Amino acid sequence: MRRGARKASGRPFAERPLGGAQIELVRLLRRNPGLSVAEAAGRLVLSDETRARVEVWRDRRSVIVGQALSSLTGEDRTSIEAALPALSRLASALAAAGSEGEVQ
Numbered sequence: 368m369r370r371g372a373r374k375a376s377g378r379p380f381a382e383r384p385l386g387g388a389q390i391e392l393v394r395l396l397r398r399n400p401g402l403s404v405a406e407a408a409g410r411l412v413l414s415d416e417t418r419a420r421v422e423v424w425r426d427r428r429s430v431i432v433g434q435a436l437s438s439l440t441g442e443d444r445t446s447i448e449a450a451l452p453a454l455s456r457l458a459s460a461l462a463a464a465g466s467e468g469e470v471q
Contacts, residue, residue: 376428397421 385393396402396413403410413421436444 375431376424393417393421397425 392407393413395407397418399406400413436447439447
């Protein structure tokens with residue numbers, strides 16, 4: 368779902384493309400404002416312009432997902448809503464596996 372939303376909303380810096388590592392660093396900083404030098408290999412803070420662009424991109428993704436959900440039947444939306452707790456646990460397990468190297 369995340370890849371589909373990203374693909375549909377486009378890149379946040381289309382006119383000045385960033386490399387994969389740069390995009391990951393931007394995401395990291397957006398999630399962790401004021402990250403230290405040791406944590407991010409440099410004390411980096413998003414500029415106001417960059418922060419605004421990332422927020423617009425995130426908002427665009429949210430709108431696209433909302434529109435896609437609206438196009439589904441009520442039954443489909445109910446099924447997705449019922450699956451959200453399990454999907455949240457799956458995401459947590461994947462995040463833990465990424466930081467620990469294996470699934471618990």
